[in-house]
Amino acid sequence: MKLYINGRFMDKNEAAISPFDHGFLYGLGVFETFRIYNGHPFLLDDHLERLNASLRILDIEAEFTRDETVKILDALLAENSLTDAYIRFNISAGNGEIGLQTESYNEPNVIVFAKPMPPAGEMNEKQAVLLELRRNTPEGSARLKSHHYLNNVLAKREAGPAMDTEGVFLNDEGFLAEGIVSNLFWYRDGILFTPAVDTGILDGVTRRFVIELARTAGIEVREGFYKKEEAEAAGEIFLTNSIQEIVPVTSFSGKSFPGKSGEIVRSLFGRYEVLRETLWSRTQLDGGLAK
Template identity: 30%
Template sequence: MSRTVYVNGEYLPEERATISIFDRGFLFADGVYEVTSVLDGKLIDFAGHAKRLERSLGELEISAPCSVDDLLEIHRRLVAENDITDGLVYLQITRGAADRDFAYPTDATPTLVLFTQSKPGLADSPAARTGIKVISIEDQRWGRRDIKTVQLLYPSMGKMMAKAAGADDAWMVEDGAVTEGTSNNAYIVKGNTIVTRQLGTEILHGITRAAVLRFAREAQMRVEERPFTIDEAKAADEAFITSASSFVMPVVEMDGAPIGTGKPGAVATRLREIYLEESRKAAV
C-alpha cells in the first residue's frame, strides 16, 4: 500500500509526488530538515524540532512556508493516514525552484515536503540491550553544523566507513577532539560525570541532547559540556549517543577496543528509560 506524503499543500500517494528539477535542494543542498519520532501514534519533542527548524531557516534566510500550527496538523494527518504507531516523520524545506545560480533567488517559493516511515518497535531496539560499535574518522564537514541542512554526504560516507570496518557508526574528530557521530550527539561517562561537547557551530544542537541533559541533571548526574578525545572515550566507564530516532543508545566499543565492560552501562541505560518515559508523557 502506498504512503500518503505531503508536497507543497497537497496530500498525495508517494508515486505521484514530484518536485522541480530546478529545486535548489536538489541543485545546491539549499535546504533544511527535521525528523520527529512517533511513539504510540504521538509526536515526540515536536516543539523542540519546530523551534530548531525556525532557527535553521533563519540562518539560511529561507522563509517559513507555513505556521508551526499548520506543520503540527500536517504531521498529525500523515501519522493518521499512514497508520503510524511507531516511526518517523521527515520534513524538508528548501529555498524552492529557480534557474541555476549560486546567488539566492529573490522570487522563489519555498518547497515543503513531509513523509512518514513506519518503524515498529522503535523504542525496543535490540541494539539498546547490546550496545553499538563505533570507529573514529576525521571530521571533514563544512563549518556550520549547527544548521540542520540536507547536505549529508560526508556523514553518509562516514556511515559507510563504519560498515566497512564492521562497526555501526563513526565518531568524527576535529583538532584532536570528538565533535559528534554521523547522525547523533556523542557522550562519554567517567564515574558519575557525563561529558559531551558544548554547543557551537561544530555540532548540531540536538533536541534529544537537550532533553537528555536536562533529565540527567534532574537525576543529580554531573554534566560537563566540553570537548573530549578518542583516548578519553576508550578510557571511559561507558559511552552513548543520542538522536531523535535512537533516543539514548549505549556505545560499547571504540576502534575495536571495548569501552568499560564492553556492555551497556548503567548511566546510558537509566537515561534511556527516563527519556522514553518522560517523552511519552509529553508527546503530542
C-alpha cells in the first residue's frame, strides 16, 4: 500500500513522521474516513466542510477544497490500482517543541491512507449491546473527529472483537448517545429518532445525510434526549457510518429487531445506494435525487 504524505507518495514501510509532531504528543489532529465508489468520493464536500471547521478550531493553518482533494485522491487510487476504496484523510498539527503551544500550527502533516474495498453490496446486520462505559464529554464545545480515541478503544475492548457487534454508549446523564464507531437511529410509529448532537456525540456525515434522506422522503425526524427504553420500544433500529453505510440492528438490550428485513431501513438503503456514485453533498438532495 502507498500513502500520500505532504505532497509525496510512498510505500507504507517508508512512511514516517517526527516524534515532535503535536498530533502524536498531544493528540492535536483530526481525520475523515469515507468511501470511494467506482472512483467517486461520496459526500466529499460534507467531509471537507467538517474537516476544515475542525482545523479552524484546533488553529491548524490548512484548508482543503474539493478540486485539490480530488487530485490527491485520484493520484492515490492510481498509485494503489484501486477504484473502490476506504480513505482516511488525516491532518496532524505538525512539529513543535515539547510543551503546550498557544500559537497556530502552520506546517501540518497531511497523510492520506487508502485501503481496498469490495464494490458496494447489500446491507450487513449487527447486534447492538449497551456499554457500561459512558461516553466521555467533548474536549471542547463540540466533539471533533480527532486523535482522542481512548474512550472508543476502551469501549471496543468492552464490546469485544466480534465484527457483527456494536457497542452503544449512554452519556453521563444516562441518555442514549452513539455507537463506538457509528451514530444511532430507531423508527417507531412513523417517526425516525436519533440522539441530538447536544448529547455529546459526533455529528456524523452519514448521520446528517440519512436525516436529510429521510426528510426528503417525507419521514418525520426527531433529534433529542432519549433513554434506552425508548429505543427498546422501537420497531426498527439501525446504525450509520461512512464506511459501513446503513447497518440494520437485529438485537438490542435483549430484544430482537427485524434487521435488514425492516421496511424503513430497506427504503432508506435503497435511496442511499442509488446516490453513492454521484453525490458530493447532502445539500444536493431534492426528493432523493442528485442535482
